[in-house]
Amino acid sequence: MNKTILHCKDIIKTYGSGESKVFALRGVTLDVYERELLMIVGPSGCGKTTFVSVITALLPFDSGTCNVLGYDLATMNEDEKALFRGKLVGFVFQTFNLLPSLSAVENVALPLTIAGEKRSVAIQRAKAMLDKVNLSAKYHFIPAHLSGGEQQRVAIARALVHNPAFIVCDEPTSSLDHKSGQIVMELLRKMTKEEEKTMIVVTHDNRIYKYADRMAHMEDGKIIKIEEN
Numbered sequence: 025m026n027k028t029i030l031h032c033k034d035i036i037k038t039y040g041s042g043e044s045k046v047f048a049l050r051g052v053t054l055d056v057y058e059r060e061l062l063m064i065v066g067p068s069g070c071g072k073t074t075f076v077s078v079i080t081a082l083l084p085f086d087s088g089t090c091n092v093l094g095y096d097l098a099t100m101n102e103d104e105k106a107l108f109r110g111k112l113v114g115f116v117f118q119t120f121n122l123l124p125s126l127s128a129v130e131n132v133a134l135p136l137t138i139a140g141e142k143r144s145v146a147i148q149r150a151k152a153m154l155d156k157v158n159l160s161a162k163y164h165f166i167p168a169h170l171s172g173g174e175q176q177r178v179a180i181a182r183a184l185v186h187n188p189a190f191i192v193c194d195e196p197t198s199s200l201d202h203k204s205g206q207i208v209m210e211l212l213r214k215m216t217k218e219e220e221k222t223m224i225v226v227t228h229d230n231r232i233y234k235y236a237d238r239m240a241h242m243e244d245g246k247i248i249k250i251e252e253n
């Protein structure tokens with residue numbers, strides 16, 4: 025069995041208070057291993073996005089324990105959480121979230137320049153990352169001149185350019201046609217295995233289930249079943 029990257033136990037997360045209190049996570053326990061691609065599936069509102077926000081230190085939680093890559097998220101302050109995310113986590117979203125006025129290579133270089141990297145070095149690393157997602161011919165295209173699948177590949181390059189150990193993708197194929205979705209998933213799977221990442225993919229898209237090593241089924245704030253693929 026590979027090393028445990030994430031270990032969380034009995035996580036409870038609520039939103040709001042009093043009458044309007046919502047129990048989004050009702051005791052989630054999960055281990056995730058190095059070089060695995062874990063999918064999280066379940067009906068709308070069951071807590072998938074909340075869960076991945078908790079394990080990436082974007083959201084605090086009410087109780088339980090969560091240890092990711094040796095960091096105890098419950099005891100970290102905001103600065104430590106920001107550093108943790110900036111160094112160790114990559115995010116891919118349904119809606120790409122690229123900056124429309126920047127070219128592909130500038131979008132991918134941005135996290136590095138924000139982190140203080142020299143522009144020439146950032147651009148060089150961004151180009152190398154775009155090569156890995158098979159976009160060598162599109163360095164200087166702005167997002168509007170790329171297809172949806174190409175935009176998502178730029179977003180993947182941006183998520184991986186700082187070499188994070190842990191990548192979370194929330195509905196990465198929902199805005200894509202079937203073929204682009206398959207290309208994106210093949211890429212995510214290849215990165216997980218070849219670059220020794222750990223990938224969590226939240227999805228509704230049953231056409232991509234085959235790319236998972238394990239599937240965690242969520243319902244009403246809980247993981248109710250884990251299947252091996």
Ligand SMILES: Nc1ncnc2c1ncn2[C@@H]1O[C@H](COP(=O)(O)OP(=O)(O)OP(=O)(O)O)[C@@H](O)[C@H]1O
Nearest residue numbers: 039040046047048067068069070071072073074075
């Ligand atoms: N900021 C918030 N304030 C209050 N309630 C929230 C907030 N975010 C989410 N919720 C509630 O928490 C529950 C879980 O939401 P979450 O977004 O995690 O679900 P999800 O499984 O990602 O759904 P979807 O598949 O539609 O994206 C839902 O009942 C939702 O209404």
Ligand SMILES: [Mg+2]
Nearest residue numbers: 072073074194
């Ligand atoms: Mg969601």
